[in-house]
Amino acid sequence: MQDAFEIDESSSTPIWLQLKNRIVYLIASGYYKPGDKLPTVRELAIALKINYNTVNKVYLSLLHDGYLMSRRGKGTFVNELARPAEAVEDSPADTVIDMMINQCLELGVPLDDVVNQVTRRVARRRES
Structure with a gap:
């Protein structure tokens, strides 16, 4: 799991933004497909050795942007992104x-x- 989520601690880009951009890339590239379950906030924070609140901020931002959907008691999943048929x-x-x-x-x-x-x-x- 950790290999898919790369964080460069020496980068001037904030960790939360690196993680958000990485998840968007993983979705756009097909690594994660609509309906795929993402690691829990806690699992990802532990795997990447970053703060729980940082991962939570990323997930909330991606939920707001429409990339993810949350199912109470089930987890966080890749959302079916609305795209025009001719896209x-x-x-x-x-x-x-x-x-x-x-x-x-x-x-x-x-x-x-x-x-x-x-x-x-x-x-x-x-x-x-």
Whole structure:
């Protein structure tokens, strides 16, 4: 279980946000499918050696965002995400890019600056 949930304690990104983004990625990539049961808050906190309240904050946020659903006495499960029938499945790269954009926005970086920074990075890669 712990292998699926990676936390980088040396990262400047808060642990709760790393965990939230990781769970979103695991759902988007198909690792967790709709209806799959997630570890309990306590189990995940112990496995990752992080505070119970941190995991609880992530689960509550993901419940609010519609990624998870809670069944009293049963646990927390991946929600059936509402998607239009014509929606195209995101590739794993799309998911990673979305996570990067969300992290930049949560750090207060304006969307136009994110685009400019990514463009500069791509240009730098092409030159090397």
